[in-house]
Amino acid sequence: MxxxxxxxxxxxxxxxxxxxxxxxxxxxxxxxxxxxxxxxxxxxxxxxxxxxxxxxxxxxxxxxxxxxxxxxxxxxxxxxxxxxxxxxxxxxxxxxxxxxxxxxxxxxxxxxxxxxxxxxxxxxxxxxxxxxxxxxxxxxxxxxxxxxxxxxxxxxxxxxxxxxxxxxxxxxxxxxxxNPLLRHPGMIIHPPMLYLGFVSFIIPYAFAIAALVTGRTDDRWIRLTRRWTLWAWLFLSLGLILGARWAYDVLGWGGYWGWDPVEISAFMPWLTGTAFLHSVMIQEKKDMFKRWNLVLIILTFDLVVFGTFLTRSGVLSSVHAFAQSAIGPLFFVFIALTLSVSLGLLLSRWKDLESKNELHSLFSREALFLLNNLLFLGIFVTTLWGILFPLISEIVTGQKVTVGPPFYERATGPLFAGLLLLMGIAPLIAWTYSSLKKWGRAVWKPLVFSMLTFPALYIAGITRWQGVLSFWLVGFVFAVTVYEFWRGAAARIKAHGENVFTAFYSLVKNNRRRYGGYIVHIGVIFMALGVIGIEMYQVETQGTIPEGGSLSLKEYSITYKDLVSFDTHDGRNVTRAIVGVTRSGEELAEIYPRRDYFYDANQPMTIPGVKSTLAGDLYVILVDWREISEEGATFKIYYNPLVNWLWIGGWVFIAGILVAAWPENELDRVQKVSSPLKKRNR
Amino acid sequence: MGEEMDVKEIKNRGRIKFIIGGILIVTAVIYLIASSAKANTQYYLTVEETKMKYEQGELSDRNVRVSGAVIGESIAYDMENLTLTFTIAHLPGENAALNAEGGVAAALHQAVNDPDRETLDVMYEGPKPDLLVHEAQAIITGKMTLDGVFYADEVLLKCPSKYEEVSPEQSG
Structure with missing residues (x-):
């Protein structure tokens, strides 16, 4: 019924x-x-x-x-x-x-x-x-x-x-x-956020197409959908961050991102969407990149459809699976159709979309925005290639091949580093034309400040050049971004005689898009810190220890205290180890790595015990145990340096988007609504 | 007239800078993709193909990925040395062949119950994955060793029978 x-x-x-x-x-x-x-x-x-x-x-x-x-x-x-x-x-x-x-x-x-x-x-x-x-x-x-x-x-x-x-x-x-893996709070909110992000990118796309068809090819469609785009970006980013957090908390392999095709399919529209978000600023300011922006939003739309399809179908294992799944060809036809119609429309308006201005100097903010776009697109093409290459190879040679995380890490790593560097350079470069001298005058203070990372790294014992360079880069970009805030606030203090707090507040409030963007950049810097920490400096060990015995990793040591096993009302059997953590002999915490066995699904699920600090996470997995704990249990321990900054950065990132995207006249509207009520109350 | 020419020339000269810059970046991206792909592409093989290539000496020291059906009773975990050993049976790689056997779940069931199938012994150092059970599909990445045992760096598991191709008989 x-x-x-x-x-x-x-x-x-x-x-x-x-x-x-x-x-x-x-x-x-x-x-x-x-x-x-x-x-x-x-x-x-x-x-x-x-x-x-x-x-x-x-x-x-x-x-x-x-x-x-x-x-x-x-x-x-x-x-x-x-x-x-x-x-x-x-x-x-x-x-x-x-x-x-x-x-x-x-x-x-x-x-x-x-x-x-x-x-x-x-x-x-x-x-x-x-x-x-x-x-x-x-x-x-x-x-x-x-x-x-x-x-x-x-x-x-x-x-x-x-x-x-x-x-x-x-x-x-x-x-x-x-599936037990999905029975987790992170999974309640992660898919809706991702889908909200996917779906809201359809709105700017619809306006872009309307602009192309009607021939109103000025930046009106961009201004109309600016806020939509920001919200779409917010949801998509939040979806990706929550997904990473879920993987870290639940999947029990000490990581947060595995470059699996499903993850990549959600990441691709984010890459083109982020490029779009940056380049529309140039169209608004300089009336340039018009065609490019349309290409980006069209691409983002079709990647959203592609992503929706991929996240749910698992066709990527083979081309043959693709052909055999009923909805595979349907999605393929829809994407091909919308892509060709949209690009056809774009070509028919090509002449109208000519830009009045041109790029003059390689050393201008516009040019650096273009470079930023090329890098984002470079990462996008790399990930797309990683997904398509196995399929192409199978068609052409009949030989199945795969590319794993090392491919993505090696190919995209330098591009990500390039983006990070741009984040440190672009804010201090003038529009239209800049000179080395001008830039030098702006950059020397943050640059000198960033040199402080060298002695700090030396004391911390980090001497490998890749590590030193990465951490310095993070320090430099952070210094530049904070300096931008400082410059703005200092000008206000001078001009309006405001105190430091009001100066910062009104600075952000009066130009929320710009400073919201810088807050997002700070979020990215923090996230980079976490990524560098876990990717370059993760260490691990494993061992079987009897009850009361210990296992150590770096200055940490874990003690196996007890093991309990019980049934829960929601159909699980939980086996939980009680583990004490000490650092340099000093008692730090008690954590509870466990294994849940789901009766209905006949499947276990390993949940790590984590002692988390700003310096790093001690991540302990209960691997195995003997029925009567005479011989003890087996643990695997990871030390993930700085990984907490990945999550902190994620929240800062989201907060930055909120600052930029929050409706402008919220306060006015509240006042308008409340005034008639006040009258009535009297 | 001459002035117009100059303007055009200057414009073109300006453009060339950008075109060269663009080409440089595109080249760099292509180089990154090509070199990374070359270093990190692996064969994706069935058990039969792995055995064949191994006997022909094609796999010496090469990282490959192999898919097969896990034989439940072969799973053994050595707590002293923290090593996991198990055996996988040949599973057809082509979807057409899988479907001829009645879908992935049925093909897995058939694979582990057929005594004539090619099998491959696998060794893995690390925790026992949650999904490593009888009739699961294992996708392992690693190298063949001289004694014919596959030494895996990574073990991925899929249990298609449970969540996707559900037949109500199993649940009723």
Whole structure:
């Protein structure tokens, strides 16, 4: 019943969306305003309509309707309530529905804005968003139906939405349960953030296409979507950071990023999106890079679609798997179609998009922005190559090959370092034209300050040149960024006689985009610190120790105190070791590395015990133990220097985006709303 | 007239700088990709292919990646030396062949129960992975040693039967 309501509404939504496209096209052609309005209303209906199938699926998930195949695949009776809710995006068909629902929310929101003088964009924005939505709904309805059910027929059990002739419903007693690896708080919020980021990049793309079609190729579309882009970037970045944190907390291999194709597919739109975010500033300021920006947003859109597909399908293991998965060719066709139509439109407007200004000097801020874009694109091409090369090789030579993390690390490392260096140079370079002398005058103070890293590194015992160079670079960029804040604040103190705090506050408040950006840069610097620490200086050891025995790594030592084993109410058996940590003989903490065994999934999961400080994490894994602890247990210990800065940097990064993206007139609006109320109270 | 020419010339000269700069960067990226790919590309083989190439002496000291089906009773963990040993059975590499055997789960089941399959002994130093169980698909990266044992640096596991290609009989 509920499944019928859900699927029925899904179908209706698809039909309404198709109607909306048709109405927008017709209204635009015939210049009948009422048809465009009708299309607008159709798009406004998307969110309320799609909420019905989403609620239906949630209802089925929490009420254990195991006849529905999706419910049976991703939940089980023993799972806690909140995990049954989050199972909405725990499998392929559910997550596609969830994706469409988020897009529908934005689609509805965008119809509600005041279109005023941008009315000419409206039909095209509707068409782009609805075509994208129709594609995803189509996949959901015809290929990945979350409401499909099990039926017992004479020949066996089949999966279908409608009852086959002579079949009776088949209801499994219990579900398979969500993959234990996904039963983690990080997994509750990581996929929605990633999807929000994916979906919100569709809005600037829709406006870009509208600008191309209507020929309004000035920077209006960029100004209109500037904030959308920032929010999209915020969500995508947060999704990536949370994913890394989840890997660190749960996967138990002492790392945070494995360059696996699924991770890369979420990273690629972030790379092009970040390049876009930087280069639109040049278009706004200097009216340059117009074509380039359109290329970037088109690329980002198609990478978002590609990423949605890859994160859920696992086709990358082989080209043959790609051809055989039902939705593979569909996505391929959709991406090829949107890419060629978009680029075709871009070419047809090529002449209109000519820039009035040109780059004059290699030593100007514009040129460095261009370099920044090239580096981001370089990293993007490298990662794309890493994904495609095995597929190409298989087609051409028939020989399966793979490229692992060492490929990505070696190929992208210098490019990342280049980006970091640019972050230290570009802020002090003038627009249009700069000279070495001018730059030298600006840079000498931070440069001298950054030299302090050398004695500090020497004392810390870091002497390998790669390490010294990396840490110095981080110190230099940090000094430049802080110096920028200082210069701005000092000018205010001089000009307005403000004290230090008000000066900093009003500096950021009056130019939030710029200083929000610098806060993001500081976040990146901190993250770089964490990455350098764990990548270059991680150490590990492992050993079997009896109860009361110890194992040491660097100045740390762990003592195996006890082992307990118990069942939990949510269907796990937990085996937990109690481990004391000392540093240089001094008692530091007690940590609890453990192994959870999930009965329903018949699968264990290793969760590390971590003692975390700003200097580094001691990361302990319980590897194995004897039943009666006569011979003790086996532990693996990692020391991950500075890794905490990766997470701190992540939060600073997000805070910086918030500073830049927060609606400008928030305070005014609050005042406007509150004043009539005050009157009434009197 | 002459003045216009000059302006154009200056413009072109300005452009050349940027074109050269662009080419340099593109070259650098291509160099990075090519050299890294050359150093880090590995064969992805089945157990049969691994044995064959090994006997022909093609694998000497080369890092390869091998996929196979884990035979549950072969899994042994030596706590003293912290070494893990297990055996994998040949699993077809082509999806068409996998599907002919009834999907990945069925193919894994068949592989471990067929006594005539080629097998490969694997040794790994490190903790026992959570997903290393009977009929799991193991993807191992490492080198063949002289005694015909595969020395793995990395063990990845997939259990397709459990989460993706679910057949309700298993759960009912």
């Amino acid at each position: 509920v499944a019928n309501i859900g699927f029925g509404t899904l179908l209706i939504t698809l039909i309404v969306a198709l109607y909306g496209i048709a109405a927008a096209v017709y209204g635009q052609r015939s210049q009948h305003e009422q048809w465009i309005n009708s299309a607008r209303q159709a798009m406004a209906l998307m969110f309320p309509l799609l909420t019905v199938p989403v609620l239906s699926l949630l209802y089925l998930l929490v009420t254990h309707q195991y006849q529905v195949a999706y419910v049976s695949e991703v939940t089980s009776r023993s799972m806690p309530f909140y995990l049954k809710l989050t199972a909405l995006w725990g499998g392929q068909s559910g997550s596609l529905l969830f994706w469409s629902w988020l897009l529908a929310a934005f689609a509805t929101a965008i119809t509600l804005r005041d279109w005023g003088r941008d009315r000419e964009f409206l039909p095209w924005v509707i068409i782009v968003i609805l075509v994208t939505l129709v594609f995803f709904l189509f996949v959901n309805v015809f290929f990945e139906n979350p409401f499909s059910r099990y039926w017992q027929t004479s020949t066996g059990i089949v999966q279908a939405f409608a009852r086959p002739e002579g079949a009776v419903p088949f209801v499994p007693r219990d579900g398979q349960g969500l």
